[in-house]
Each structure stands twice: as structure tokens, then as C-alpha cells.
Amino acid sequence: MIIDLQDTYPGAGTFTLGEDAETSAALIALVRAKTKHAECAALAEFDGDAASMPKVGRCDIIANWDGTPAVVIKTTSVKTLPFDKVTERMALAEGEHETLADWRKAREKHFKRNGGFTPDMPLVFEFFEVVENLIGSEIDPDEETK
Numbered sequence: 001m002i003i004d005l006q007d008t009y010p011g012a013g014t015f016t017l018g019e020d021a022e023t024s025a026a027l028i029a030l031v032r033a034k035t036k037h038a039e040c041a042a043l044a045e046f047d048g049d050a051a052s053m054p055k056v057g058r059c060d061i062i063a064n065w066d067g068t069p070a071v072v073i074k075t076t077s078v079k080t081l082p083f084d085k086v087t088e089r090m091a092l093a094e095g096e097h098e099t100l101a102d103w104r105k106a107r108e109k110h111f112k113r114n115g116g117f118t119p120d121m122p123l124v125f126e127f128f129e130v131v132e133n134l135i136g137s138e139i140d141p142d143e144e145t146k
Contacts (some may be wrong), residue, residue: 005069009059009131012072013052019110021065026094028062028070032133036095041109043080043122054078054126071133083107084119093127 003033007014017031017039019023024108030036054060062071079090083104091103097099 004070005061008070009061014061014063014067014069015138016063016065018065020130023064029063030095031062031073031130032069032135033132036093037129038040038090038093038095040090040094040107040123040125042115043124044115046124053124054128059131060128069134071130071134073128074131075126075128076114077127079125080122081125082120083111083117083123083124086123086125090125122123130145 001134016024019029028102056075057076057112059074061069062073086100086103088100091097091100094103097103097106111121131138
């Protein structure tokens, strides 16, 4: 049985985490473990696509690297602020680093690889909670043809 997540979560967007399949899987594991409950992106990534901006109360779907749904999250808070104003609490909520300094170093490298970096560049910082873990609900292509 195929469940249409758009019926269950109307208006949900779908996005992936990370820059490759291995990183994506690791980040999804952190979300499922509730270690990662925040994500940030450069505000410039949303230029011309306001609908993709996180919205408090909206559910969105984190997809596996192959596009299959992995986890449904609900946005609990959104902050727009400069990179150099991110707090340790915010950085640690992303679940990937042990200190604010480590987070800044890794994120600076990420932003330099993906469009540019300045210390005062605006970021969109989203806090979320897991609504549904879709592990085991991946669609088996063989089941669809039966």
C-alpha cells in the first residue's frame, strides 16, 4: 500500500540533507536519534522561492539521497540571523559538532564550496521536531507491480 504523504501532510516540502549519499544517511540517523533538531542554510538559497522557506507549524519531508521519504519533521522555530551571530545552542542543535568553533569552521567550508561565505552572511536557522519516522516504509518496487 502506498501512502501519499501529501494527503497526510498537505503543503509539505521535500528536501535532502548533506552533499552526498553517505552524509545524507548519517544526518538522517542523527535526526531519527533526535540528536539533530535544527538545520541552517544561507538565506540566498531561498531567493526567488519563498515557498521553500521553513514555516513554523508546517511539516516537511526529509528524503533519503535517492528521493524516498525518510522522516517527517515539523518546524517549531525559524530565525534569520548573520553567520557570526549563531549561538552555541543553535550550532549544537544541528547535532554534527561538539563546539561552536567546530561548527563555524565546518559551515564556513560548506558555504565557501556552495556559493560563497562572509562572516555576516544571513542564515535561515530552523528548529524542528520529528513527527514520523518513515524507516521501513520505503516503497518496494516489486510490490508495486504485484
